Amino acid sequence: MTTQQTVEHKYVYDFAEGNKDLKDLLGGKGANLAEMTRLGLPVPPGFTITTEACKAYLETGAEPAGLADQIAAHLAALEREMGRRLGDPDDPLLVSVRSGAKFSMPGMMETVLNVGLNDRSVEGLARQAGGSTDPATSGGSSAPAGGGDRFAWDSYRRLIQMFGKTVCEVPGEEFEHALDEAKRARGTSDDLDLDATDLRGLVDAYKKIFREHTGREFPQDPRVQLDLAVRAVFESWNAERAVVYRRQERIPADLGTAVNVVAMVFGNLGPDSGTGVAFTRDPASGAQGIYGDYLANAQGEDVVAGIRNTVPLQELARIDKDSYDELLDYMARLERHYRDLCDIEFTIERGKLWMLQTRVGKRTAAAAFVIAGQLVDEGLIDLDEALHRVNGAQLAQLMFPRFQLDHDIQPVATGIGASPGAAVGKVVFTSARAVELAAQGEAVILVRRETNPDDLNGMIAAQGILTSRGGKTSHAAVVARGMGKTCVSGADELDIDVPKRRFAVAGRTVTEGDVVSIDGTTGKVYLGEVPVSPSEVVRYFEGEVDPASTDDALVVAVHRIMSHADAHRRLAVRTNADTAADAARARRFGAEGIGLCRTEHMFLGDRRELVERLILAREAGEREKALAALLPLQRADFVDLFREMDGLPITVRLIDPPLHEFLPPLEQLAVDVAVAQERGEDVAKEEALLAAVRRMHEENPMLGLRGVRLGLVIPGLFAMQVRAIVEAAVESAKGGGDPKPEIMVPLVGAVQELETVRAEAERIIAEVTRERAVDVLIGTMIEVPRAALTAGQIAEAAEFFSFGTNDLTQMGWGFSRDDVEGAFFWRYLELGIFGISPFESIDADGIGRLVRIATEEGRAARPGLKIGICGEHGGDPESVHFFHAVGLDYVSCSPFRVPVARLEAGRAAVVTTGSDSR
Known part of the structure; x- marks a missing residue:
């Protein structure tokens, strides 16, 4: 390989060559090990094999050219630095081989410890640790032996077990059975009671298991062990559990994992050794202090396995004051450097402190807000960064x-x-x-x-x-x-x-x-x-808790960050509300108007009979009577809404769902009529109702007679609703209010539909507002793909657009959300066709493109066209960011999600350079 090729395809980095900003290349663990090395912290030496090497291996099934030589060169440098050679019989260097992707995937990928041990180097490790490999001097079989002998053979059996399971797919239970048998022979249930002789015998048993399942001996060549372990880590990126985890966490599948090769340090060499985990703040509450656990004479895996109970980190001050003070200093330095809560893993080897890992620590939703506020107070971050550190999903929790x-x-x-x-x-x-x-x-x-x-x-x-x-x-x-x-x-x-x-x-x-x-x-x-x-x-959003007087750190932090979001967001946030109670709550939660009032919800309950009369009407006079009875009821509803949202816009969607939804189910009604006829009862009314239901029955009603089509087919229906809205607005204005009605025509697919409804609506508006002027906007709901693709034409007749992304998603994908989730969505998610349901988060590539096209063409035809979104996506954090980028004026969501949308709209407007929003 030429020097030029080496520069172009650098696959291996010593820790001293990297930094924390190279997560894409070195993975999170490798980048942070490099950063701690640069800061001068005591990190065991090592090197990182990049994610590019992993991706090349996964694409071709073979290591990329030059990787083996680069590993050899960096391994030689590591050996020189440590003064030991990998697997040396007299003074062996041992290494761990660990995965480390850009985003933390705890327990999802592979790790192999103690690489470099074999039948000869185990003896050298025992001498290093201060023991003899002679069974006669290792404590006999009557009691567990201490010292280097037991440590060395225990390390060797762990390598064979981990290597066999991870690298060669030997069933893990085979090793567990052998371990259980060894403990039974010793008469104990505790691994720690096994002495050096027991563990030597266990190594022999493990080798036999390895040979029986692989057809070959356990590899004695340390470099072969290393190469195979590296490949196993690469391959673990596509292990089933890792794939499932990435889908759940929405981590891209093409990132690959880095591999970290690190000199082993041991916390199980005696009472002056140990291992622990530390947090610079409480990850549960965000409170400042010393948090963590320590376990003397143990390795990290012992802590995880729960073999012994840990002690609070503060106990380390009594056990090893020097190491404790040194650790606190490093914790403070790391938190200042990362400007965030740090999660730290460390080992003490015979009084020497080693820093094994650090990362920005995971935390609860409450801790995320509290810590962000604290760091602002400490001058480590500003409010823009604090806003970037939290998200709407956490606020919802x-x-x-x-x-x-x-x-x-x-x-x-x-x-x-x-x-x-x-x-x-x-x-x-x-x-x-x-x-x-x-x-x-x-x-x-x-x-x-x-x-x-x-x-x-x-x-x-x-x-x-x-x-x-x-x-x-x-x-x-x-x-x-x-x-x-x-x-x-x-x-x-x-x-x-x-x-x-x-x-x-x-x-x-x-x-x-x-x-x-x-x-x-x-x-x-x-x-x-x-x-x-x-x-x-x-309670804070409801106005029951005053952030200026409470001592609740969480409420104070939420108030502070929400205020900053509101001050910077460009997107307005409205609510979807059909009742005065919902409107009032949404306004308390910060809604700036109603983006969707669904009038069909006003026809339920005791008003259902009036709708039935409307549907059953055969003559104009009967229909007019039914509409006249509904008018004052609708008007009263709108008066209440205008009162609660005084001074703020209210977008009222004219009736949208098919009328048969207000009638009894066809099958049930047919059975009821048949049974009543059999009894000889008078069923004239029921028969008329059944005939109407049959007449209106549709095979696919969501694509049938609904929305604007109802208004065009049933004379007077939309006219009654428009009159109710405008009369309520006039009544509100006469009472000193400031109503801002917006009439939205649903399911428009052609501009001619909207023009027809608009002409009738304008006539009614002019008639009702003769005595008291009220501004009324008329627009449409863009929920049919054709409407999005002809938005330029439709904008000529519309003063605003509101995207109904629920129906737009259904029609764009060609499936019903009521039917498909249980039928096949689980399979689509499992296969990775969906990262998330398109009904939960906007499909930016498909449905999002329709939104973008309609926005651009609508505003080209009518500059200043007001555009919002009122589908379920209006309260979804990721979708809010998309709508901000497209240039919408507002999002509308349910009352409870208004604070979430406010926060995400602010986050979308505040771009924090160099910060990772995950």
């Missing part, structure tokens, strides 16, 4: 109540955590019963096989919703999230019998009135009442 599971309580079922939170209440099986008991002051959990629009009142009344069918995008899930209600869906272990008002689970029967507790974060269902803690953060 802080807003939900939680169960206090401090006693032994087991779930009886587990479904899908569809809407986070903790809810406790009496089981009810109908919406009416939920409303009835809630009115009496009872907390209830509405239990259904699945929910539908008829259940809305019960869902509002309930503390939580539990279904045996559906997923994260089912009706129950979407509506519950919109209301901030806890929901567990798809708990198929429940055998629900609605008529008998009971369900069976885990061999028990739960009847109406029994108490259950549901966890919308984990999806777990508990029988009985589990204690719940309220969220102080929600």
Whole structure:
């Protein structure tokens, strides 16, 4: 290989050559080992094989040209620095081979320790450690031996076990069986009771297992051990558990892992040795102090295995004061350098402190906000960086109540955590019963096989919703999230019998009135009442906690960061609200208007009969009577909304869903009519209703007579709604209010549809506002792909666009969100076709492109066109960043998600250079 080729394809870096900014190349672990080395901290020497080498190996199945020579050169340099050679029989250098991707993937990839041990070097290791390999001097078989003998043979058996399982796919239980047999022979259940003779015999047993499963002897050549271990780490990037973890955490699959080869240091050489983990702040609460654990005379794997109980890190001050003081100094230096909470692993080898790893530590959502605020106070970061260090998902976690599971309580079922939170209440099986008991002051959990629009009142009344069918995008899930209600869906272990008002689970029967507790974060269902803690953060958003006077560090931090987000965000945040109560709560949470008021929700409950009359009307006079009865009810609803959102815009969507949704199901109605006829009952009204249902029945109603099509086909329907909106606005203005109505026409696919509705709406607006002027905007919901692709034409007749990304996603992908999640989404996620459901986070490449096209062409036709989004994606953190980048004016989401959208809109506007948002 030429010098030029070596420069172009540098696959190996000594720690002194890297730094913390090279995570893409050296992985997180390698970059941080390099950074600590540059800072002068005591890091065991070593080198890192880059992610580029891994990617080349995975692409071709072979090591890239030049890698072997580079490893040899860096290994020789390591041997010179340590004064030992890898696997030397007299004074062996041993190394660990560890994975280390850009993003932490704990336990997902492979590690091999003690590489370099063989039948000869084990003797040299024993002498290094201060012992003899002669069994006659190693303590005999009557008691466990101490010193170097036991240490050396234990290290050797660990290498064979780890190497066999990791590198050669020898079943791990084979080694475990041999270890158990050795302990039985010794008459103990503790590994530590095995002496050097026992462990020497265990090495022989392990070698035999290795030979039987691989067909070859355990490799004695230290360089062969090293090369095979490196390859095993490369290959572990595509191990099933690593792939699943990356999908879960949305880590790109093409990053590859680096490999760190590090000189071994040992914490199990006696009482003056040990190992530990330290945090520069409490990762659970963010509180400042000394946090961590220490275990004397042990290796890191012993801490993980729980062989012995650790002691608090502060105990190290008593055990080894010099090492403790040195560690505290390094912790302070690292925190100042990284400007963040640091997670540190260390080993003390015979009084010498070694720093094995550091990284920006993982933390709870609460700690993330608290620590960000603290670091601002300490001058280590500014508020822009603090805003970058937290995210909307963390804020959402802080807003939900939680169960206090401090006693032994087991779930009886587990479904899908569809809407986070903790809810406790009496089981009810109908919406009416939920409303009835809630009115009496009872907390209830509405239990259904699945929910539908008829259940809305019960869902509002309930503390939580539990279904045996559906997923994260089912009706129950979407509506519950919109209301901030806890929901567990798809708990198929429940055998629900609605008529008998009971369900069976885990061999028990739960009847109406029994108490259950549901966890919308984990999806777990508990029988009985589990204690719940309220969220102080929600109390703050509700105005019940004053951040200026509270001593709650979390509330203070949230207030400070939210204020900074609001001061910098460009995107306005509105809410999806259909009732005055929802509007009021959203405004308290910081909503700047209503981006979606769904008028169809105003037709439920006791108004359903009026809708039936409208549908059944055969003559214009009957239809007009039904519309006249609905008008004052709609107007009163809008008056309430204008009052709560005074001075802020309210986008009212004219009725959208197919009218048959307001009628009984065809099959059930047909059965009821047939049974009544059989009894000789008068069923004239029911027969008329059945005929109407049959007349309106559609095979695919979501692509049928709905939205603007209803307004064009049923005379007077949209006119009644427009009149109600404008009359309510005029009434509000006369009372001293400042109404800002925006009328949104749904499901428009052609500009001619909008022009027709607009002409009628303008005539009504002009008539109603003769005495009192009120500005009324008319726009459309872009939810049909054709509308997005002809946005330039539609903008000629629209004063605003609002993207209905739920339907746009359905129509763009060609599947129904109500049907596909349970049918095949799990398989798509498993195969990596979806990283996440496109109903949860915007499909930027496909549906997002439609949004971008419509935005650009709409504004080209009408400069200054106001554009927002009112689908579920309006409260999704990643989607908010996309909408900011596209240039939308606002996002709209459920009331409970308004603070999340505010935070993410601020984060999208504040770009922190050089910071990693993960």
